[in-house]
Amino acid sequence: MRVLLVEDNPADVFLVREAMMHEGVEAELATAEDGEKAIRLVHNLDADPSLAGFDCFLIDLNLPRRSGAEVLREIRASVRSASIPVIMITSSEASDDREQALRSGATHVFVKPFRLSEFRSLARLVQNLYHPAAS
Amino acid sequence: MMPATNDLNGYIAELEARLETAEETLRAIRNGDVDALVVAGPDGDRIYALDGAEHSYRVLVEHMREGTLTLDRDGLILYCNQQFADLVQAPLETVIGRPIHIFLTKESDRLLRALLGTAGAAHRRAELNLISATGEVPAVVSISNLNGSHLCAVVTDLTEQKRNEAMSKEGRLSRLILEQAAEAIVVIDRDGIVSRASEAAHRLAGRNVLLQGFGEMFALHPVDASCAELLGGTVDVDRLLATVQENASLMAVEVTLARGAQAPVSLLLSAGALRGSEGDLIGCVVTLVDISARKASEVALARQAALLELSNRDLRDFAYSASHDLREPLRVISLYSQLVAERMAGQADGETTKLFDEVLTAANRMGLLLRDLLSYVNAAEDVSHHAMTADARQALDKAIAGLRALIAEQDARIVVGELPQLRMHEVHLVQLFQNLISNALKYRSEAPPEVRIQAERDRDMWKFSVTDNGIGIARDYRTHIFGLFKRLHAPASYSGSGIGLAICHRIVQRYGGRIWVESEPGAGSTFLFTVPLERAEMLTEDQ
Numbered sequence: 001m002r003v004l005l006v007e008d009n010p011a012d013v014f015l016v017r018e019a020m021m022h023e024g025v026e027a028e029l030a031t032a033e034d035g036e037k038a039i040r041l042v043h044n045l046d047a048d049p050s051l052a053g054f055d056c057f058l059i060d061l062n063l064p065r066r067s068g069a070e071v072l073r074e075i076r077a078s079v080r081s082a083s084i085p086v087i088m089i090t091s092s093e094a095s096d097d098r099e100q101a102l103r104s105g106a107t108h109v110f111v112k113p114f115r116l117s118e119f120r121s122l123a124r125l126v127q128n129l130y131h132p133a134a135s
Numbered sequence: 136m137m138p139a140t141n142d143l144n145g146y147i148a149e150l151e152a153r154l155e156t157a158e159e160t161l162r163a164i165r166n167g168d169v170d171a172l173v174v175a176g177p178d179g180d181r182i183y184a185l186d187g188a189e190h191s192y193r194v195l196v197e198h199m200r201e202g203t204l205t206l207d208r209d210g211l212i213l214y215c216n217q218q219f220a221d222l223v224q225a226p227l228e229t230v231i232g233r234p235i236h237i238f239l240t241k242e243s244d245r246l247l248r249a250l251l252g253t254a255g256a257a258h259r260r261a262e263l264n265l266i267s268a269t270g271e272v273p274a275v276v277s278i279s280n281l282n283g284s285h286l287c288a289v290v291t292d293l294t295e296q297k298r299n300e301a302m303s304k305e306g307r308l309s310r311l312i313l314e315q316a317a318e319a320i321v322v323i324d325r326d327g328i329v330s331r332a333s334e335a336a337h338r339l340a341g342r343n344v345l346l347q348g349f350g351e352m353f354a355l356h357p358v359d360a361s362c363a364e365l366l367g368g369t370v371d372v373d374r375l376l377a378t379v380q381e382n383a384s385l386m387a388v389e390v391t392l393a394r395g396a397q398a399p400v401s402l403l404l405s406a407g408a409l410r411g412s413e414g415d416l417i418g419c420v421v422t423l424v425d426i427s428a429r430k431a432s433e434v435a436l437a438r439q440a441a442l443l444e445l446s447n448r449d450l451r452d453f454a455y456s457a458s459h460d461l462r463e464p465l466r467v468i469s470l471y472s473q474l475v476a477e478r479m480a481g482q483a484d485g486e487t488t489k490l491f492d493e494v495l496t497a498a499n500r501m502g503l504l505l506r507d508l509l510s511y512v513n514a515a516e517d518v519s520h521h522a523m524t525a526d527a528r529q530a531l532d533k534a535i536a537g538l539r540a541l542i543a544e545q546d547a548r549i550v551v552g553e554l555p556q557l558r559m560h561e562v563h564l565v566q567l568f569q570n571l572i573s574n575a576l577k578y579r580s581e582a583p584p585e586v587r588i589q590a591e592r593d594r595d596m597w598k599f600s601v602t603d604n605g606i607g608i609a610r611d612y613r614t615h616i617f618g619l620f621k622r623l624h625a626p627a628s629y630s631g632s633g634i635g636l637a638i639c640h641r642i643v644q645r646y647g648g649r650i651w652v653e654s655e656p657g658a659g660s661t662f663l664f665t666v667p668l669e670r671a672e673m674l675t676e677d678q
């Protein structure tokens with residue numbers, strides 16, 4: 001499984017990686033540290049069919065340069081990534097952000113918790129959303 | 136027995152003859168041909184001789200404008216001229232020989248009797264009211280002694296004079312009104328010319344506006360577009376007259392008056408039609424009320440409010456981002472600490488583990504504080520623009536659902552009375568109930584907690600009460616507890632951020648209500664808050 005994590009906070013990148021390991025989720029974790037880089041990656045996938053695509057996107061809502069919402073829009077508008085699961089990650093408990101993300105096509109919205117066990121549930125969520133093509 | 140027809144005919148002939156004689160006598164008197172008169176009365180005939188009266192005097196008496204009478208001491212009219220008969224609107228021949236009292240009002244009669252009784256004075260005057268066939272006639276009566284037993288009375292009609300007096304009184308009054316009125320009042324004739332104006336109107340125009348065209352004197356510009364369409368961009372006096380002609384009046388139209396180099400004045404223009412006796416328009420009355428001062432203070436107030444709103448929003452944004460951004464690193468501290476603690480498990484000594492627990496507890500507590508601070512900031516959200524209806528019962532149910540675990544854990548009983556509909560954000564009401572109930576459960580006594588929630592009308596407010604059987608609050612702390620981060624107990628004994636009641640206070644205040652507590656230590660507490668009934672202007676928003 002290939003996962004793209006779009007996150008500017010290295011601590012959260014570390015925590016996601018730790019959660020994957022702890023939960024035994026075998027995934028190749030690629031990272032992008034801002035929205036612009038993430039969008040470029042999505043466009044590159046469409047431009048070059050030989051590149052390996054992603055099976056899941058983890059995107060922080062609050063990103064430098066281009067927002068998480070913009071990245072989500074570009075993914076849903078792309079050719080190869082349009083139907084890939086996207087988990088939006090936010091530190092805000094505001095229900096507006098959550099509903100907005102779901103309306104824009106997010107598969108799930110994950111609010112960053114204070115409890116480690118809750119954080120690790122993110123890895124299980126990624127695992128559960130992964131349905132490799134039958135072929 | 137019926138008299139015979141012949142007898143009657145004879146009687147009529149006799150009467151006619153006597154009438155003719157009487158008329159001849161009167162004519163003779165009027166023409167000055169008679170020197171003496173005999174009048175028959177119940178006490179026998181009375182003879183009145185016009186002693187020494189010259190023919191010319193009688194002519195004068197007959198032709199003067201005043202009513203003239205001669206009376207005996209009892210008020211019997213021995214003689215009167217035609218003018219007097221005209222005054223009382225009775226035929227002359229029916230007046231002579233009758234008591235004057237029947238031509239006087241009761242009050243005047245009393246006065247006249249008094250006059251007739253004062254024999255001594257040679258000349259007396261009094262104002263009386265005569266009774267004529269069509270009403271009362273004001274008159275002044277001068278009485279002079281004629282000889283021992285007879286009096287001469289001259290009666291002057293005051294009707295005209297009284298009318299003039301009344302009119303001049305009215306005129307004086309309206310002049311005074313125009314002088315003293317604080318508002319500019321302008322009377323315009325049908326041609327748009329100012330016929331009368333109050334002092335304030337002259338002052339407003341900066342010159343004498345009498346006999347000038349209203350439009351030239353007052354360059355008024357309606358503020359409202361529809362009024363400008365009706366009256367003209369600069370109020371046109373013909374259109375103003377046409378408008379009052381059609382609608383009879385024009386109320387409080389806001390206009391500005393251009394005054395050359397001076398600052399324009401804001402005025403409220405009202406106009407009403409003046410109509411003649413036939414209902415035809417003869418002009419209109421325009422009132423101009425200066426509202427510049429009011430407008431200026433409104434503008435200043437609005438500017439102040441906008442500034443305040445701006446600074447409030449700044450503060451809100453600051454508090455929001457502060458509490459939000461502070462939570463982020465705190466979350467990392469918390470999660471990393473948990474990771475480290477996990478990795479040290481089994482290796483670290485008891486004290487290190489305890490220290491790490493402290494770090495985690497502090498981080499969690501700070502997380503809660505920041506979350507509540509966010510709620511507090513959100514409670515300040517402007518409620519005026521999108522107020523909505525909330526069912527207090529539903530809001531309470533939501534609050535109870537949110538506290539389900541705590542209620543079960545404490546084995547608490549919640550008793551709810553009948554609750555009204557309110558014009559509030561439901562989320563605010565839920566927050567109020569949740570904070571007050573959790574407060575009641577937190578500061579419980581040994582007895583199983585019981586919380587009663589009730590509402591009652593208190594004039595134009597709903598008054599809610601949340602009563603518990605908890606530990607109570609000492610008098611000194613009853614206002615203190617609604618402050619931010621105010622806690623009466625050490626964190627160790629009671630958990631919580633100390634923001635809950637501050638949030639309640641802020642929400643209630645935001646809706647124009649009040650929150651307070653009634654309590655005795657050891658005897659439980661009742662938190663009370665009021666919120667206004669639905670406001671009329673809020674109702675109109677929905678329409």
